Amino acid sequence: MALTLLEAAKLEQDVIKQNVIEVFPQVSPILENLPFISVQGGVFKYNMEDVLPGIAFRGINEDYTEDTGVLQQNVEATKIFGGKSQVDRALVLERGEEAGELRVIHDRLKAKAAALFFTSMFFDGHSSDDPREFDGLNQRLTGNQVITAGTNGATLTTDMLDDLIDSVVGSPDMLLMSKAMRREVTKLLKSDGRLTYGEDYFGRQVAMYGGVPIRIIEEDHQGETILGFDEDCGSAENCGSIYATRFGAEEFISGIQNGPMAVLDMGLQSDLQYLTVIEWLASFVILHPKSAARLKGVTQSV
Numbered sequence: 001m002a003l004t005l006l007e008a009a010k011l012e013q014d015v016i017k018q019n020v021i022e023v024f025p026q027v028s029p030i031l032e033n034l035p036f037i038s039v040q041g042g043v044f045k046y047n048m049e050d051v052l053p054g055i056a057f058r059g060i061n062e063d064y065t066e067d068t069g070v071l072q073q074n075v076e077a078t079k080i081f082g083g084k085s086q087v088d089r090a091l092v093l094e095r096g097e098e099a100g101e102l103r104v105i106h107d108r109l110k111a112k113a114a115a116l117f118f119t120s121m122f123f124d125g126h127s128s129d130d131p132r133e134f135d136g137l138n139q140r141l142t143g144n145q146v147i148t149a150g151t152n153g154a155t156l157t158t159d160m161l162d163d164l165i166d167s168v169v170g171s172p173d174m175l176l177m178s179k180a181m182r183r184e185v186t187k188l189l190k191s192d193g194r195l196t197y198g199e200d201y202f203g204r205q206v207a208m209y210g211g212v213p214i215r216i217i218e219e220d221h222q223g224e225t226i227l228g229f230d231e232d233c234g235s236a237e238n239c240g241s242i243y244a245t246r247f248g249a250e251e252f253i254s255g256i257q258n259g260p261m262a263v264l265d266m267g268l269q270s271d272l273q274y275l276t277v278i279e280w281l282a283s284f285v286i287l288h289p290k291s292a293a294r295l296k297g298v299t300q301s302v
Contacts, residue, residue: 002035002249006201008260017263019104020278023111025201028119029215032201033173033247034284036255042078042281044256048289074285078258079134081117082279085110089272107263107276113221114278120220122284123227123243134283137243141294149297153236156184156298158192164244165212167293169252172244174215178227181240182207182214184301212244233297241296252291257282 003011009022025032037044054067085107092102125136147163149156165172177185186207189195194210207214217227229240246252258281266275286292 002037002254004033004035005031008036014263016107016265016276017261020107020111020263020276021261023108024115024118027112027115027218029174029176029200029217030119030122030245031115034253034255035247035249036257036282037249038259039078039256040258042258044076044078044285046074046076046285046287048072048074048287076134076256076283076285078256078281078283079132080279080281082114082262082277083110085276085278086269087274089268089274092274103274103276107278110276110278114280116218116221118280118282119217120226123217137245137292137294140286141292145290145293147293147295148233149239149295149299150233150236152234153239153297153299155301156188158188160295160298161185161209161242164242164293164295165210167290168244168246169288169290170246172212172246172293174213174245175209176215176217176227176243176245178225178229178240179216179218180229180300181227181242181298182216184298185209185214185242187301229300231296236297236299239297239299241294242298243292243294245292246288248287248291251287253284253286255282255284 005021005025009018009025012018012021054065056064058064085103087103087106121133121136123136123138125133126139127133127135128139145167147160147167149160154160161175164175186195189209196208196211198206198208198213200206200213200215220226227241229238231239231241233239248254261280261282262278264277264279266277269275
């Protein structure tokens with residue numbers, strides 16, 4: 001059964017592990033909504049729809065022409081990532097705090113870094129550059145799923161946003177962008193009745209365009225903007241992208257994991273440091289070719 005991290009955190013009985021897992025969806029809108037399928041051996045084999053089988057009318061006593069749909073077979077492997085959260089016992093003595101309370105703070109900081117790392121890789125992962133990484137959307141999206149605002153970049157228009165939304169099967173769950181790009185969107189839609197507001201799972205205000213939530217991608221674990229205006233498009237520099245995604249474990253975008261996230265309490269090491277190890281064997285798959293789309297080459301307005 002596929003679970004989001006929000007659902008997994010609710011079911012977790014181990015307090016230390018729950019404390020770590022619940023940080024991931026709080027930090028990343030992707031990990032707030034992405035369901036995860038557990039796969040044995042860390043390898044997930046799946047079929048992606050390529051060509052649908054034929055359909056036709058027939059007359060009395062006529063037969064249908066045999067026709068079979070085409071499925072594209074794919075294999076995705078989970079990748080290992082994580083880190084160590086360490087608290088020097090001297091800090092516990094200096095502050096007069098319980099070791100558990102101080103470790104909670106440091107474990108949550110490490111979990112936040114891990115969530116931002118996954119989010120960055122969701123867009124920019126490139127296995128050809130580093131085989132330890134999984135490929136992100138920028139490597140996976142091709143053809144009609146990549147819309148260019150202009151040969152040499154262009155200012156955002158509502159037609160571009162509508163084309164992006166229409167490129168996703170059904171309707172996307174969210175539009176993903178930076179804060180700077182959101183300012184471009186809200187400026188564009190200032191007098192447009194399709195700009196409304198709702199809330200995310202945690203009660204935080206979320207802008208919506210045509211009922212599709214606009215979710216913000218923050219900086220990565222190193223403080224670098226993930227979706228900044230730092231892309232080249234033809235002769236234009238400093239362009240940005242907006243992504244539309246639809247999540248779902250059965251036929252859209254789904255996370256995969258080789259079992260639940262590991263949060264290991266290693267206790268006091270060499271009588272000097274308390275150690276927690278966070279490790280996750282995970283990746284994601286695109287089960288329908290129109291589960292995601294990218295609008296690139298957007299320039300900032302003056």
